[in-house]
Amino acid sequence: LLSKAMGDEKTKQWLEYNLSLIPKTIEQSRAYVAARGAKILSYSITIDGYDSMSSVMCTQDEVDPGTEKARKELEERLVKRKAEKKETEERLEKQRAEKQEQEERQYNLKIDGKDVTDLTGKMVELLGTSTSIGVMENGVSTFDVLA
Incomplete structure (x- = not known):
């Protein structure tokens, strides 16, 4: 050329x-x-x-100093989010445990009556339910009656 x-x-x-x-x-x-x-x-x-x-x-x-700063801020946000997520999971686990504990509570009731029918009527009246009350063993309701 x-x-x-x-x-x-x-x-x-x-x-x-x-x-x-x-x-x-x-x-x-x-x-x-x-x-x-x-x-x-x-x-x-x-x-x-x-x-x-x-x-x-x-x-x-x-390396742009702004890029390094942005990277550090991102890492800090990720650490913060991870900690928040862990706190949330722990709180939910605690709530689940409390709920399960409430569901597993047993109540002892003392009801005086003349016979099983009288006791059943008083329990229905007290608990406000018409379902079976007592522990079912072989299809039979049982009660602990204290004298």
Whole structure:
């Protein structure tokens, strides 16, 4: 291309124009890369002809202090959420245990009566239920009667 530009005025003007754009292009690339927190290590431009131009840029990213701060904040939030989740699970487990304990409570009632029918009537009256009362053993209701 260079030897052709020496003999052809149009090619010479084209090449000079494109070469004059290179410093501005490199400066724009440097600004773009710096805005991302990186730097240019190398920049290569190849011009093979009117229809063949290419550039290769090698950059090195540097850790942005803002990124490090954001990472630490995220880790702190995750630790906090984990602690909150653990507290919630412990509270729910405690509630489940209390509920189960309430369901497993046994009540001792003392009811005086003349016979089983009288005792059953008094228990229904006291408990407000018409269901079977007592422990069922072989289909028979049993009562502990204290004298």
